[in-house]
Amino acid sequence: xxxTKKTATKKVAKKAAPxxxxxxxxxxxxxxxxxxxxxxxxxxxxxxxxxxxxPESGKYFNTINPATEANLSSIAEANAADxxxxxxxxxxxxxxxxxxxxxxxxxxxxxRISRMIQEKARELCVIETLDGGxxxxxxxxxxxxxxxxxxxxxxxWADKLDYAFPNxxxxxxxxxGQIIPWNFPLLMAAWKxxxxxxTGNTVVLKPAETTPLTALKLAEIIQECDLPPGVVNILxxxxxxxxxxxxxxxxxxxxxxxxxxVGKLIxxxxxxxxxxxxxELGGKAANIIFEDAPLDQAVEGIINGIFFNQxxxxxxxxxLFVQESVYKTVLRKLKDRMATLIVxxxxxxxxxxxxxxxxxxxxxxxxxxxxxxxxxxxxxxxDINLPRKGFYxxxxxFTDVAQSSRIAQEEIFGPVLTVQTxxxxxxxxxxxxxxxxxxxxxxxxxxxxxxxxxxxxxxxGVVWANTYNKFDPTSxxxxxxxxxxxxxGGLQGLAGYLHI
Ligand code: NAI
Ligand code: MG
Numbered sequence: 001x002x003x004t005k006k007t008a009t010k011k012v013a014k015k016a017a018p019x020x021x022x023x024x025x026x027x028x029x030x031x032x033x034x035x036x037x038x039x040x041x042x043x044x045x046x047x048x049x050x051x052x053x054x055p056e057s058g059k060y061f062n063t064i065n066p067a068t069e070a071n072l073s074s075i076a077e078a079n080a081a082d083x084x085x086x087x088x089x090x091x092x093x094x095x096x097x098x099x100x101x102x103x104x105x106x107x108x109x110x111x112r113i114s115r116m117i118q119e120k121a122r123e124l125c126v127i128e129t130l131d132g133g134x135x136x137x138x139x140x141x142x143x144x145x146x147x148x149x150x151x152x153x154x155x156x157w158a159d160k161l162d163y164a165f166p167n168x169x170x171x172x173x174x175x176x177g178q179i180i181p182w183n184f185p186l187l188m189a190a191w192k193x194x195x196x197x198x199t200g201n202t203v204v205l206k207p208a209e210t211t212p213l214t215a216l217k218l219a220e221i222i223q224e225c226d227l228p229p230g231v232v233n234i235l236x237x238x239x240x241x242x243x244x245x246x247x248x249x250x251x252x253x254x255x256x257x258x259x260x261x262v263g264k265l266i267x268x269x270x271x272x273x274x275x276x277x278x279x280e281l282g283g284k285a286a287n288i289i290f291e292d293a294p295l296d297q298a299v300e301g302i303i304n305g306i307f308f309n310q311x312x313x314x315x316x317x318x319x320l321f322v323q324e325s326v327y328k329t330v331l332r333k334l335k336d337r338m339a340t341l342i343v344x345x346x347x348x349x350x351x352x353x354x355x356x357x358x359x360x361x362x363x364x365x366x367x368x369x370x371x372x373x374x375x376x377x378x379x380x381x382x383d384i385n386l387p388r389k390g391f392y393x394x395x396x397x398f399t400d401v402a403q404s405s406r407i408a409q410e411e412i413f414g415p416v417l418t419v420q421t422x423x424x425x426x427x428x429x430x431x432x433x434x435x436x437x438x439x440x441x442x443x444x445x446x447x448x449x450x451x452x453x454x455x456x457x458x459x460x461g462v463v464w465a466n467t468y469n470k471f472d473p474t475s476x477x478x479x480x481x482x483x484x485x486x487x488x489g490g491l492q493g494l495a496g497y498l499h500i
Pocket of ligand 2: 063064065066130131132209210211212
């Protein structure tokens with residue numbers, strides 16, 4: 001890998017235009033976020049029935065800071081016996097206090113969680129950055145506020161379910177098993193827990209093994225909010241813990257966000273059972289620039305769409321389609337903007353691209369970069385030095401990409417953008433739809449008619465127009481095709497947790 005990297009950098013250096021010197025001209029002094037207000041315990045137990053308890057498995061694993069490779073904490077690993085304990089606690093709470101509580105009463109607890117997340121936002125965002133590697137700017141301005149907003153929004157629905165689904169009598173499902181990934185740890189926990197509680201269900205949640213800390217902090221918050229014991233249980237562990245949760249026969253609903261590969265396994269495991277299932281899986285979003293688009297704004301949106309959160313975003317705009325007449329201009333602007341991106345310490349407020357979440361994910365990204373070069377695409381990376389310790393990847397762009405190439409078809413989940421061209425609307429619609437995925441897309445144009453045409457013909461759950469990666473608790477999110485099914489967020493997000 002090291003040799004490949006070297007040659008790649010050399011190639012770029014030779015080609016670099018004078019305008020690519022931004023990095024040295026614009027060097028900012030470090031502006032590190034403090035960590036003295038943060039408490040991370042050396043060891044965390046499982047959160048079952050309102051208490052932190054030692055795992056039946058007796059096992060623990062480490063969670064590290066991917067920016068430095070330093071160990072952060074030792075985390076309990078739940079096995080099938082622990083899963084059973086948590087499901088029993090959730091069932092007891094469902095049959096008892098929580099199941100009998102009025103919506104208005106449930107809402108008070110959910111509002112309380114939202115308020116408490118806001119109060120602890122400064123600590124939570126630093127922990128999110130330490131545990132997962134994402135820039136502090138993002139965890140501070142996006143992840144944590146959105147997580148609080150999500151609880152706030154769903155608290156408002158708890159006593160209005162009859163109005164949400166007029167002429168129906170919506171009823172809760174029971175116990176929900178929820179499995180979440182590492183790219184938006186606290187936010188995904190909020191996406192899962194908030195609608196489940198609002199609709200009167202109880203929860204067993206499993207965070208991802210590389211980013212368990214904010215979910216455990218959320219467990220502390222839930223304890224402080226005095227939720228009846230067992231309403232929310234948080235089990236840490238890896239794939240085997242998730243699988244045990246999926247297989248438990250006293251669960252009424254599984255909600256999963258993660259890879260399409262694991263999503264398929266979960267679908268198989270749930271087949272033939274009465275478990276309700278929602279899956280939010282991978283993506284390979286097309287971001288489409290027409291010649292009449294405001295190009296600078298579009299380029300900014302493209303950069304945000306793929307390099308935001310290191311490309312660890314299921315709806316990342318990983319495939320750029322540029323109308324032929326503006327291809328050269330867009331490519332130049334894109335490279336110029338890429339050259340200004342700051343890659344490095346995620347705790348630094350100037351950082352645009354932080355650390356890749358794990359060694360494993362970095363290896364996956366490098367694997368795809370190698371595939372892209374072998375497939376004959378032209379690679380471009382900016383000429384920057386990466387920190388020596390930790391997992392980092394240079395922002396990468398591929399041109400001359402064939403529609404059938406793997407880098408244009410498969411989810412890379414890293415800061416890697418492929419660029420293709422098109423002439424007509426019909427052509428770009430066909431190309432955009434030509435992947436197994438259908439989670440999101442972006443359209444950049446001055447013309448409303450093109451926006452309408454594309455948003456109706458692109459098979460994706462979300463299509464952004466003249467913006468990208470914008471989220472709000474009130475708007476539903478979810479996929480077509482292999483991106484999964486079911487919607488999270490908004491009114492639609494309630495439906496996944498109700499018999500209607
Ligand atoms: P993953 O799908 O293995 O992990 C997601 C969650 O599922 C984690 O909590 C994990 O512990 C759990 N899990 C793993 N195996 C399981 C099983 N058999 N049964 C139940 N739960 C299980 O994703 P991974 O390996 O971390 O990433 C691989 C690829 O998945 C990435 O490169 C990316 O392409 C994609 N991905 C997509 C995400 C999305 O938001 N759609 C999020 C994370 C990864
Ligand atoms: Mg970690």
